[in-house]
Each structure stands twice: as C-alpha cells, then as structure tokens.
Amino acid sequence: MVWFRRRYLIYLILIIVALWWSMDMTGFEWRKLTQIGNIYHMVTTRFFPIEWSLFPRMAYHSLVTLAIAFLGTFLALIVALPLSFLAAKNTSGSVGMYSTIRGALSALRSIPEIVFGLIFVSAFGLGPFAAVLAIILHNIGVLGKLISELIEAADSGPQEAMRSVGATKWVGHLFSILPQIWPNVLSQYFYRFEVAIRTSLILGFIGGGGIGQQLFNHFQSFYYTAVALDIVLIMIMVIIVDFIGGRIRARVI
Numbered sequence: 001m002v003w004f005r006r007r008y009l010i011y012l013i014l015i016i017v018a019l020w021w022s023m024d025m026t027g028f029e030w031r032k033l034t035q036i037g038n039i040y041h042m043v044t045t046r047f048f049p050i051e052w053s054l055f056p057r058m059a060y061h062s063l064v065t066l067a068i069a070f071l072g073t074f075l076a077l078i079v080a081l082p083l084s085f086l087a088a089k090n091t092s093g094s095v096g097m098y099s100t101i102r103g104a105l106s107a108l109r110s111i112p113e114i115v116f117g118l119i120f121v122s123a124f125g126l127g128p129f130a131a132v133l134a135i136i137l138h139n140i141g142v143l144g145k146l147i148s149e150l151i152e153a154a155d156s157g158p159q160e161a162m163r164s165v166g167a168t169k170w171v172g173h174l175f176s177i178l179p180q181i182w183p184n185v186l187s188q189y190f191y192r193f194e195v196a197i198r199t200s201l202i203l204g205f206i207g208g209g210g211i212g213q214q215l216f217n218h219f220q221s222f223y224y225t226a227v228a229l230d231i232v233l234i235m236i237m238v239i240i241v242d243f244i245g246g247r248i249r250a251r252v253i
Contacts, residue, residue, distance in 0.1 A: 050232065051225040058211060058226075062233045065210035066241075068128050068203075069196035072135025073143075077189055080105075080140045084147035091151055091177070101144075108141030117203045131208030135196050146188045150181040190245030197237055 022028070083101055085091045092098035116134035124130050154177045204212020211230055218226040 046224040047228040049225060050228045051223070052229065054226055054229055058214060058229055058233055061209075061211040061214050062237055064128055065197060065200050065204070065212060066237060068131045068135065068200040068208070068210055069193055072132045072200075073139055073189060073193045073196045075132075076136045076139035076143055076192075077185075079136075080143035080147060081185075083140070083144045084151060085177075087144055087148040088151035090154075102148075105141045105144040105148075108137050109145060110141070111138065113138045113199045114202055114206065117206050117208055121207050126207035126209070128209035131200055131203040131210070134203060134208070135199060138199075139192055139196065143188060143192060147181070147185055150184050150188075151177055154180045186245075186248060190241070190248070193245065194238055194241055197234075197241065201234065 083105065086093075086097055087101040087105055089098060092101070113134045116137050117130055120130035120133045124133075200208065200210050201212035201215065204210045204214070205216045207213065211233060215227060215230040215234075218224075218230060
C-alpha cells in the first residue's frame with residue numbers, strides 16, 4: 001500500500017519527533033487538561049451574573065472596534081487591489097516590477113499588527129488611529145498576496161478576447177479578470193474583516209482603543225462580570241459580520 005512506502009514512514013517519524021519537541025519546549029502536559037474543572041468553576045462563580053448595566057458604554061466601544069476593523073480592511077483593500085495586479089505574473093508587465101511589489105507585500109505581511117501598533121502608538125499616541133494604521137499596513141500585504149494569486153489563476157480566455165478587440169492592457173485586465181475574481185475577493189475581504197475585529201481587540205491591549213482596551217482594563221481590575229459582557233458583545237459582532245458577509249457573497253455569486 002502507498003501509505004507504507006518508506007518516505008511516508010519517514011514523514012510520520014519526523015512529525016512525531018516535531019510533536020514531541022514542541023510539547024517539550026512548551027511544557028505541554030496532557031494531565032493538566034484534567035484541571036479543566038477549575039476553569040468551569042471560575043467562569044460560573046466570577047463571570048456571572050453578567051454586568052448588563054455597562055451595556056450602553058460597552059456597545060459604544062464595540063462600535064469603535066467595528067469601525068477600526070472596517071476602516072482598516074477597506075482602505076487596505078483599496079490599496080492592495082491595484083498592487084495585486086502588479087504582483088501577479090500574468091499582469092505585472094516586468095520581472096522587476098513583479099519582484100519589487102511581491103517583496104514589499106511580503107515585508108508588510110511578515111510584520112504582525114501588534115508590532116505596527118506599538119510603533120504607531122509611540123508615534124501618534126493612544127487611540128484607535130494607531131490601530132487603524134496597523135491593520136491597514138498588515139492587510140495590504142495579506143490581501144495583496146491573496147488577490148494576486150487569484151489573478152494568476154484567472155482564465156486567460158477573456159483576456160485574449162479583450163486584446164482581440166483592441167482594448168488597452170489595463171482596460172483588458174479590469175474587464176476580463178476582475179469580474180472573474182470579484183466573488184473570491186469579497187470572500188477574502190470579509191474573512192480579513194472578521195480577523196481584523198479580533199486583531200483590534202489585541203491592539204486595544206496596547207492602547208488602540210475600542211472594546212479590546214476595555215476588556216484589558218476589566219481583566220486588570222478583576223472585573224470579571226464586565227469581562228463576560230465584553231465577550232458576549234465580541235461574539236455578537238463577529239456573528240453579525242459573518243452573516244452580512246455571507247449574504248453579500250451569495251448575492252454577488
């Protein structure tokens with residue numbers, strides 16, 4: 001059988017060794033999972049009843065978080081879309097342009113939002129502005145890479161048809177490639193939007209504003225009933241964005 005070939009056995013051994021090494025480096029112990037009851041006890045005794053009296057104020061901070069995520073991902077998409085055509089082999093026009101843009105996108109993608117956030121908080125001060133900039137830069141790298149791969153996988157037939165009727169290069173790209181990839185572009189955008197909501201929570205821990213900063217403050221002050229409210233609002237935000245994104249994708253497709 002194919003699964004018992006020597007190379008597959010070698011792969012299996014390497015995976016086992018990697019797992020053992022990772023568990024040793026991280027102090028991962030299965031027996032600690034038996035203490036899961038401690039978590040249940042803490043949640044049921046400290047997180048309830050939920051502090052609903054804070055709902056109006058936390059709802060406002062949730063909207064700030066939503067605005068950070070939307071603005072960061074939308075502006076990133078606006079910038080990444082034209083860059084992705086320059087980063088795709090079939091539309092870049094030259095090897096130098098392709099390599100330069102690809103390298104720039106890789107550089108942006110390699111730096112986590114939290115690092116950008118620390119830089120911008122130091123430069124511009126505390127608040128959502130720094131968080132928006134951090135999300136924009138990282139997502140330009142991510143969306144640029146993802147969309148460029150969609151462009152490279154696009155059917156070449158419509159492109160040839162546009163050239164045959166005398167369309168210029170970029171007009172041909174616009175009307176032959178973009179309609180093909182647009183549903184997938186929207187799908188990637190809404191996924192990154194959801195990710196940006198969670199990222200903005202982490203950025204709140206370093207002063208990026210929104211409900212993430214409130215969540216950090218509540219944890220720091222052991223205000224666990226308020227933490228429970230924060231978690232509920234975060235879940236609602238992600239579910240709503242996922243629902244709206246799914247409806248929009250269904251209409252476009």
